[in-house]
Amino acid sequence: MRLSAASPSSAAVAPGKLASLGRFCHRHRRWVLAFWVAVLALGVLIGGRVFEGSVTNTSSGGYESVQGSNLVAAADPSSGTVTAVVAGQPVDTPVVRDAVTVAAQDLAKLPGVLSVSDAYQNGQQALRAADGASSVINVRMTADANTAQQQAVSQLLTAMQPPGTHVTVGGDLVLQHEVKAQTQSDTKFGEIVTLPLTLIVMVLVFGGLAAASLPVIGAVASVGGALLAMFGFSQIMDIDTTVLPIATVLGLGLSIDYALLMVNRFREERGRGAEIAAAVDRTAATAGRTVAFSGLTVAVALSGLFVFTSPVFRAVAAAGVSVVVIAVLAALTLVPALLGFAGHRIKPPKHAEPDEGFFARTVRRVQRRAVPVALICVALLTAAGAPFLNADMRSTGAAVLPTSSAGRQVSDTIAQEFPQLAPAPVTVVVRAAEPAAAHYADDVVAKLPGVAGVRAVQPVGPDLSTVEVLVQGDPQGGQAKQVVDELRADRGGLTTYVTGDAASVVDFQHELADRGPWALGLVAVGTLVLLFLMTGSVVMPVKALLMNLLSLGCSLGALTMVFQHGWLSGLLGFTPTGGLETFIPVLVFAFAFGLSMDYEVFLLARIKELRDQGYNCKQSVQLGLQRSGRIITSAALLMVIVFAGFAAGQMLMVKEMGIALAVAVAVDATVVRCLLVPAMMSLFGEFNWWAPAPLRKLYARFGLREHVALPPLEVAAGASVPGPRKPESELVEPNLVEPGLTRR
CATH class of the missing domain: 3.30.70.100 (Alpha-Beta Plaits)
Structure with missing residues (x-):
């Protein structure tokens, strides 16, 4: 019987709700595409409003430092200051004095201005540099001053240019505006840089533009959905400006990865002879489960941030989890719809993925020397993470902006030349x-x-x-x-x-000590439960947790060496501040842990599937890595490109996140997945799958199977189907097959 091009044969329908969802989206693909186009359009329209509605420097109201600052702010009729530094001519030069005095009088008349201070007023010696070469004009704005009024003050100050002088305008209100503008610019820059590069890489992976373009389209739509979600959250809670690019980079990376998995499985099913509808059906049933399970693991890792009281963590958790959900929905709904439109243009592989190749050979070499490989990997990762033990946490302040920023320049000048004005x-x-x-x-x-x-x-x-x-x-x-x-x-x-800044850092460290163990415990328990339900083992989840902590430590160590000690600072284009922004290591932990567990889940699922088919421990590891290594490596490469694109921006905190996550993914996809995991699984042997009898019964009843049993594929007439895989005897070297562990 020949399968219809419109829908899979009822006799060959894949089981499960995800398969049903894939069939529905394929059948109603025009409506599904229209929905996601609307989501993207709305996201683009309100994207700027998300950044405008964000706030800077959100801290927990429970901090003593925040309570004190709030008391002072409540008693201050001013909303903040606009500050200008006039330099280039001595302060007492008549032409400079006249220009500043006239400007101060004009500023005082502008709406929204509370008071104006300059170096020529009585009792304002602090506004004059010690060497008399520069001075400061300080404009305090009223509590109800709006953005337009602040900009009018900045424009008047900028226009005041006495001969031979230059005026730089900053102040806390200008800093807030510049942080938002720079963050938005970096986010757009990251998207513009990464999307073309990921498209090029996927063309090389898939060998065709049609297959490569689908993940990019899915990622763009997901970004629109992410902006909508964050806009919604900004209406009910304070969203720190730095949250927006972090959530965007996560959504972009996950969307590309998930769509990559879906398209890759679709090509495999087409290569086996399935027509488009049947291939979509089977893709949703198999790769769809992988995507859903992956999204769940990442969401669990991010949920640990809800334990903290700091608004920035809660905002990241809320935005991050919503972005993960959107990325999963895009993969499970938009991608099947797009496959319905462009599936006939996607070339199936000419040959099945061979069971003998680079990854299988690498695993065999590792298995021969499992003990030294494991020891070397653990030693290297531990050494790489050691610098983080001496990491210094600090509140970065204006240093988050590039040195070209006017607000940063004013802040640095005041700290050096006007110490009485510095906080x-x-x-x-x-x-x-x-x-x-x-x-x-x-x-x-x-x-x-x-x-x-x-x-x-x-x-x-x-x-x-x-x-x-x-x-x-x-x-x-x-x-x-x-x-x-x-x-x-x-x-x-x-x-x-x-x-003050020192008190803010102390408060944050106290919260980290109080809440951190609970957050870590929540993430660890959630991860262990999920991996147990997937593998049926209590050994594998514990090993996975420990190995992920090693790769995470390596990432945090690299973060410390680069941003605290200044390694590669010239190449990366930033000035070291002598420490790490307080909340960055916590966010790196949550994001990197989730992404590392994502790849762990994908690899273990393949290994577990092969073991269930009867392969012994060494064979299942060899075949599992050989069959998944290419797609894991491709996904990791794409994720590194996304993170590196955002790290190329100017905001220091975004740069820190980008570098840390790029290192975490690169190390995890190479050292951990290709070397440490095979070595440790070889050492543990069948003990990898051990669980107490009561838990084995629990798994038998409630265990999650990432792969489902598909019905026999009814191949269309004339379809070219790749040949069978090599027999098992040709896959594993005879001297590596342990007695009693052959395929059952």
């Missing part, structure tokens, strides 16, 4: 009037070890004052953190809140 390393907010705060500063604060002095005691509201504390050494170093702890231990009988 104090530690600020104590005191619920008391200025005299009591001054007494506390003299009797308690100034006497603490590590304190270099008290810069100022200022009233900021009724019974509310601030004490600006200078510290010895690095403003965010160990001494500064010790000062924070000492100030919190001795509050002088007053109600105080210790704030």
